[in-house]
Amino acid sequence: MNDQAERATKWQLATVAFFVLLAIFPIIVVAVSSFKLPRDIFSYKPIVFFEPTFGNYTDLFRNWPKFTEGLVNSLAVTIGSIALVLAASLPAAWAFSRMPQHGGVGKSAMSLFAMKMLPPLVITVPLFPIFSAIGLDDSKIGLILVYAAMEFSLAVLLLKTMIDGIPRELEEAALIDGCTGIQAFRRVTFPLLLPGIVTVAIFTTLFVWNDYLFALVLTTARSVTAPVVLADMLASIGEGRSTWGEVFAAATVQLLPVLIFTFIVQRKMMSNGAAGGLKG
Amino acid sequence: MIKSPSKALHAWALVAPLYALLAAIVALPEIVALALSFTDYSIGRDPRWIGELNYVRTLGSASFWAAALRTLIFVGIAVVLEAAIGLLLACLLIRRIPMRGLAIACLIAPIAMSHAVTATIWAYLLDFNVGPVNYVTNLMGLGRIPWLTEAGTALIVVALIEFWAGMPHVLVMLYPVRAAFPREIYEAGEIDGATPFQRFRYLTWPMIRPAFLIAVVFRIIITFRAFGVVWILTKGGPVDASEILSVHLYKIGFVYWEFGRAASIAWLMLLLTAVVSSWAMVRLYRESFAPKAAA
Structure with a gap:
């Protein structure tokens, strides 16, 4: 049945893409930020490319x-x-x-x-x-x-x-x-x-x-x-x-x-x- | 098959452990709560019978009604959006879409999250100082907005977060229903020159309506009892701007330790839910337990 389904129009694709991003982007932001250094988290401007670190994880298991x-x-x-x-x-x-x-x-x-x-x-x-x-x-x-x-x-x-x-x-x-x-x-x-x-x-x-x-x-x-x-x-x-x-x-x-x-x-x-x- | 007393005993023996646990964990405590609601019970104090005073005080208290109104707004915003977007996506996702499996997996990801994680994510995104949302609004010239700590926005923002977390649930309920519709009926519609809207109005809607209604009722019931995300994010504040009924009840029970009064609010909430939910429950029971549905 799926094979013969209608192709989605551009607007329909855009709508689906918008809600996919809305659902997954916030989760990705937090997961990715868990590998950021404090200075990158606190940067006024959101940083996309950064030097990854496991520091937050070692801190977590040591302090908590x-x-x-x-x-x-x-x-x-x-x-x-x-x-x-x-x-x-x-x-x-x-x-x-x-x-x-x-x-x-x-x-x-x-x-x-x-x-x-x-x-x-x-x-x-x-x-x-x-x-x-x-x-x-x-x-x-x-x-x-x-x-x-x-x-x-x-x-x-x-x-x-x-x-x-x-x-x-x-x-x-x-x-x-x-x-x-x-x-x-x-x-x-x-x-x-x-x-x-x-x-x-x-x-x-x-x-x-x-x-x-x-x-x-x-x-x-x-x-x-x-x-x-x-x-x-x-x-x-x-x-x-x-x-x-x-x-x-x-x-x-x-x-x-x-x-x-x-x-x-x-x-x-x-x-x-x-x-x-x-x-x- | 002949009905015999020994068979009846056998059947009841098989369901007994389940019912015993439900009686001990759910039914009995509810009866205790009903009894407590007529007392002034609080931690470390012997309960004293005070009759209907708790109910009189609850129903006469402005904070209870304010919380009820906030709950109505909260449920209204969240459920209307969840239902509309959930239905829209269920209808769009059956079309040919690249990487549909991945799209669906992403869309329902929020279902896997605890209230604590949902709250963490949005607390960060909306944070006044470090939050990316405020970075964007600032760029747009709107300045930084204290989303969760401003009386004017707190309730709406937590309702929108509830929508974000709850929409996948509607999708999970509607998508399989929509996907099961036979394609032939739509082909007939195309031949007759129906517009997409007409096809939705006259073909999809009548068929999906029963499932849609159930989804909406379920979301109303679940959203009505929403607690975790709101409690973690705002504690009902600032002051009481986002204090919905569940938060109101929690505060009276577990912050002020007034168990008698909390029990009276709990029972009022229970009666309120019962009105909406009994319809859905009877329907679900009929669908899954009625002899004809077994086929």
Whole structure:
């Protein structure tokens, strides 16, 4: 279909080019500036050609051990959340797809969508005193529980739709051959579901790695994640506790893994129109 | 298939972990919040029942209504631009464009960014002293403008940044829909001598409208709760010029530690969102869970 698509006119090309630049140029400016010497960053006139340096990165990791800790925490919380999201949504999605009529399980899925609609801030207000009371404040486990709960509806929706597309007969054949229910799922359904599982992992990563609000409210020291440290660093520029160079380097380090990741998986994102709605 | 109690038990056992976690992390805290909203609870103090006083005070406070109005302006600017530009780009990108894959990847790049990085980027670009934007406005003879620290511009500027960060989301929702339209219907349109505008008005628009509406509703819901970028960039300031509802709520809850009052604002926000979002949710549920949609 794409081969015979109409050629874009000059104006249409210019429009697309303008918005491409608007989207990518600000990101490039900051990433490139992270390799600039302070004198080049502070130059009154923006400097395009400069002598590249890794000085900002060595400064960042020397002066901001908190940022390194934040990266480690972000990584741990991201992996934990993916595991918990999948562990809870896979069986649920299977039940929603294969046995919705039993005991009204299918109808109960409506509540998943209802919960997704709650503004995160509205959830953090009561969560903060509750987590403090039961000792889950400033803990990675607490964050993982919250992130997983936030991501369930999207995960279940994606996985349920995929299981719908897998013929029931395949599982039934495995059962007849003597597999138990779990074996049939693991050997037949699971491999066919892998693309969906990868998609869920992608959306969870984008959400958890980048979240600012929940980490801001629910962590204070031990479990602070990279975005919160970055926001701190940005605020410290005015007080002279950090420099633009360090902040650029930190922003680049925090952004780069997910940006590369998005470039690689963009095709997948672009093919999930309906589910894309639940992201964010 | 015969409905049996054991099957029902089996089905519920499979969804139980999911619901247990949702109940503990989302539902229960919301009920606690509702209870708190009728108390004067604050950190390090026992909650005391004060009835509907928090709601009376919130609904009677000028700062709440001012924040609500700012939220309306913020959401209005951001969502109108996101929807219009997102739809335009979705329609343009299906044409033959050199390096289309790369163009799409660049366009949706802002989706990969945390609020902290978005805020960092724009804090620098718009910085009064070192920001390149002010270098350009200065060259153009407009002088340097304190974009984020001037009461007149702060709210509009954060809304535009929200547009920058949110537009890719609209594109991701609309482009696959537009790309799936069969080309044949457009060929028929060309034969009849339809202008591009007529083709959009009578062919594209009726087909893309359902997806467009969902995209707009989603963006309204998400933009309504926007917090991170605004909080990092302006803290709601200068004074309260960019204090939208989410920032207002955060300040009362986590800066002044008035949890009872914060809970009342949280519940008001929840009810407000519920009005817009229940429509979208019912629709999404029907699309993905209704028996006929399974085909």
